[in-house]
Amino acid sequence: MFFNNLTILQLGLLLLQGSTTFAKHISSQTCNNCSCVIAETLGPKLSAGASFAYSTVAAPRWSEFDAPDPGLVVNVATESDVLITVQYCNENNITFLAQNGGHGWGQTFHLGLEGLLINLSGLNSTTFNADKTEATIQGGALVRSVVDAAYSNGAQIPTGNCNCVGALGAILGGGFGRLMGLYGLGVDNLLSLNVVTANGSQLTVTPETEAELWWALRGTGPNFGIVTSATITSYPVTTAENGAWAASFIFTEDQIEDVVEAVGALDLLPEMAVFLYYAVSDGTPVVLVSGSYAGANNSDGPNAFASITAVGPVVEQAAWEPFNEVNAGGDSFCAKGGYKPAYGAGLAELVPATWRSIWNEFVDFVAINGTSASTVMVDCYPMEKDPDSTRFLFVLSLEIYYQLQCCISFGKSVRSLWYETSGIATNATYINYAVGDEPYSVVYGDNLATLESLKSVWDPSRKFDQFFPL
Known part of the structure; x- marks a missing residue:
């Protein structure tokens, strides 16, 4: 293609x-x-x-x-x-x-x-008000450009963690990221949205002007309009504070249960974000934990991750980085093209036995020719700002075309293992990590009926019918 x-x-x-x-x-x-x-x-x-x-x-x-x-x-x-x-x-x-x-x-x-x-890529500006407490992001801006603009203006904006992803697309789906413990989900920081609606009108939507549409756009935006720009809260910080202690730890296969238990039991402070991966490095499957601790360059980061390092990583790298460089570790995910079916699930807890089973399937899977870029990953964030949220998980699978069915089978199998020990009463996933084969109650939860009702008001002809259409 x-x-x-x-x-x-x-x-x-x-x-x-x-x-x-x-x-x-x-x-x-x-x-x-x-x-x-x-x-x-x-x-x-x-x-x-x-x-x-x-x-x-x-x-x-x-x-x-x-x-x-x-x-x-x-x-x-x-x-x-x-x-x-x-x-x-x-x-x-x-x-x-x-x-x-x-x-x-x-x-x-x-x-x-x-x-x-x-x-929308030509609409890529990010501008700030005089005191840097508000930013206006156009619909084509990528996370990298928003983070760069915020850093150069002495501010932070809650964005996603992947530099090449559209900033507003990620935010409108919910908008989790490494700053959400401090500032909450990106979607909760929105102040106003400029939207092209299904009938070809341009509206500025706020909680005061269109309360129901405002509610629907923040989480299911692609079903209700095209957001051409948005104003969001930004947070002024000093240069010394505008960064994070960032670390990566590699563990061996025999440490899986200890690593998963340590990550699951970690006291996630507001400044923290933690990521647990299964990946392939130099042809060998590895267990990787990475994390960040936002704030000034001090000992808080190492202390916060002490229980992880206590497991005994075989490789450890850590340094304080300015915030416009903190996301760089994920740039390997930015390569476009290729066939990448992806499967996600929301978890409230991590079960070591489940992750051992996933590891066994992962090792068998990446032994197949063409699968070595596949990754299993869990994102863990402090939820004090969003207590009803779960930890968000997803699996990324890269597969060459003639083995595509094998790739799909692997993704579905891992998702099933997650569901079985998710720690939540019903299956759930984050819309930005959903696949499309789930019942929409899994994607939209208890909001499904209300969203369907609002869809009939704001888009009765179903003009916006591509992204998990209501």
Whole structure:
């Protein structure tokens, strides 16, 4: 589907509207008559910076597994371009999907060649008010650019941990990250949302203006509109405090039960985040624990993780890092392309015996040719700010295509093991880590009926029907 390092032919398309000439750069790759007509008729309505492409190389997905495959990509340059494009699609009965980082891996996408993808990556600014207590993030900004902007402005913003993920996409799904113990979920820090709705209107949504839509957008945003920008609380910090003690520990197979028990029993302080991995390093499956402790460079981090180091890691690396570098350890997850079915589950506790069973399956799985980039991972966060939340877990599986069924079987098996000893009464998962084969009660929980009711009000024609559609 994707062609890395593809040289795209850039053609000048002159579109006339009255006496004004519009130049839109478009790619001729796989152009079909329908797509060309859309570009020719939509182009004059958009800003001068907007452009078109006829290949998904212009907006690649993190995983090609069940990825959208649009006939036309519209690279918007202004928030108004998004509104105009949605209005055009509504007028011409064209299916559309908005995308930023392209990391949504759910198997519910069905955008085909007759559809149009709105690429938000050109909307990537992050700006602050005078006292740095509020930030406005555009819909195309990635986590990396938001963290960089916050750091250079002497502030912190609760974002996700993966630099290449769309910041607002992660936040609108809930928005957990390594700062949530201090500031709460990203979604709880939102102040206002600029939204293009299904009927082609632009609204500024706040708790005061549209209380029900505000509630629905914060957690299920892709079902109710395209958020072109959002204002969120930011937290001024000094340079000395704007960082974290970050560490990585590698353990051997015989230490699994001790490691899992230590992580599960860890006193998660608000400044902490902990990650437990099964991965392959230099051809060998390994157990890895990484963690961070936000704040000034002092002894708090090592003390907080003392129970982990007491297990006896065979490799230990630790250092204080400025906050704009703390997420760099996850950049290996940012490679796009390839088939990566992913399965997730919410857990309230870690059971050592379960993790031993998962390890046994993991070792067998990564022995198969082409699977060595696969990872099993658990994220652990302090929940004082969000006491009703669970610990969020997911499995990432990279598999070459002809062995895809093996990959899916492995992911489902690990998820079943998690469910069996999750420590919660009913199966649950985080929407950003859901797959699409779960009952929607697992994804939306007790909110499902209310969300379905609001969907009939705000999107009765089901224009937004790609990402776990209600």
